[in-house]
Amino acid sequence: MALQIVDGCVNCWACEPLCPSKAIYAALPHFLIDAKKCTECDGDYADKQCASICPVEQVIVDSQGAALNPPGSLTGIPPERWERVRAEIQAR
């Protein structure tokens, strides 16, 4: 059981200090999670810390490859509503 950081990470450092297992490390082209160390925060926090502060959708994925922050989850706009919201914002 380990989370992964995938392409799209912008190297913002937000997750690194929060990891209770010190599993996250700076690397290029993007930060990585040491699978041997990652506990998915079990026993430490209710929420997976890296995924709870990551500002980019779909960049932190579980062992099945499912995004912990799926599209729309961080902007607050479900993908099917994007066009409508865009029109509302442009009318301002």
Next chain:
Amino acid sequence: MELTVLGQSQTTAPDAGGCASSGCGSNDDQLNHLPEHIRAKVHNHPCYSEEAHHHYARMHVAVAPACNIQCHYCNRKYDCSNESRPGVVSELLTPDQAVKKVMTVAANIPQMTVLGIAGPGDPLANPERTFDTFRQLTEKAPDIKLCVSTNGLALPELVDELCKHNIDHVTMTINCVDPDIGAQIYPWIFWKNRRVYGRKGAEILIKQQQKGLQMLVDRGILVKVNSVMIPGVNDKHLEEVSKAVKAKGAFLHNVMPLIAEAEHGTFYGVMGQRGPTHDELQELQDACSGDMNMMRHCRQCRADAVGMLGEDRGDEFTLDKIEAVDVDYAAAMVKRAEVHAAIEATLAAKQQKKNETFISLSSLSIPKKESRPVLMAIATSGGGIINQHFGHAREFLIYEANAHDVRFISHRKTDLYCSGDDTCGDGESVLQKTINALKGCEVVLCSKIGYEPWGMLEEAGIIPNGEHALEAIEDAVAAVYKEMGEKGLLDKKPETQQRATA
């Protein structure tokens, strides 16, 4: 009746709405009314004093990349060399690298007085990096003031640690005091190890900001509040924000225009949220001003900016360039003290002169009392004087002259259209952009101007003027306004000119 040339007529102007009659930002006249211990804190801080920004420099070090909130006008992709806006940097520094850079810059730019940490994330979401930098600088560069800007979420728990350092000023970004509006600006915050979304997150953020503001004021720290003006979101609300932060004791309010281009990749940029027009911004700044200082000289600089406000010398101090430099900081401190003393002497002389510069309005006969205000654009590279070639200006300072005084309004950025004899390929189109940026201005004052732009400016209804090169800006603006009055140009608005709308 007397015409005060340099904005000393707070009490005499009949229609003194907001700061209409006084200079804006905390100019030196306003500073004169402050208690001595506060004056000492702001007189050489380029962001806190409009006058100081002509003479003193600042720098930011990018040691704080992480953030604990998301703002719709920001994305966390901070690496860019060409954009000048908050949150953008070219290279991230460790605290040790930052300290080296500060000492190198302070030795090379003796006008530097302030070191700020402004991200690219939230400095207080990176407390170890931020405080490590402050700790070292307090010890190694005691003549440099430290400054920090924050979204305020983590401020209450860190305020005591913050106050241990050589810090007089803190900038807080406060865009709202209403969580419903906050929910349209902040999609989420990270709070107590969880992500908190929408209104609930905004509510926590606002509560922390107000608490943190109060704690800073109680500890005698000067607080500048930055607010991003977002049309259709918080534009109507910012007056209330201004009142709220003023009631808590904030020193200065800086209402900044939203920057949101699609290519920046921010949520607002991508979704097509527009920024405010020059007029909308100015109107709001006037409405917010009341008797609180409004900042109007903000350049919304990068999180790794170096130099005077409006210029960026970051390229001279990249990591590879400073690595080999050996700084004799003791010698640099002596030199810095001399340079600062010279600046203070210049300012004192200017103040002295100003107190003597009264022009009898009746002796001028014109302009008449009811003559209209005129916007003028100034090309300057600092020092408070007109000293830049029109074609070399990357930005213009906008001043307004009326029958009573001269006041600073804002600055407008423009593309450099002429960078030398051999690179004038698409000069004309960029020149057109510059002229568009000056919309609403009737005069441009610069040290020199070429034949071609001269003609184009005239065609656009803007009078180019190079006759006041190397003169003090306010004096020159007052003199030109007087001339315009004598020529009868103030009786009605020229047909070709409208108020700026873009």
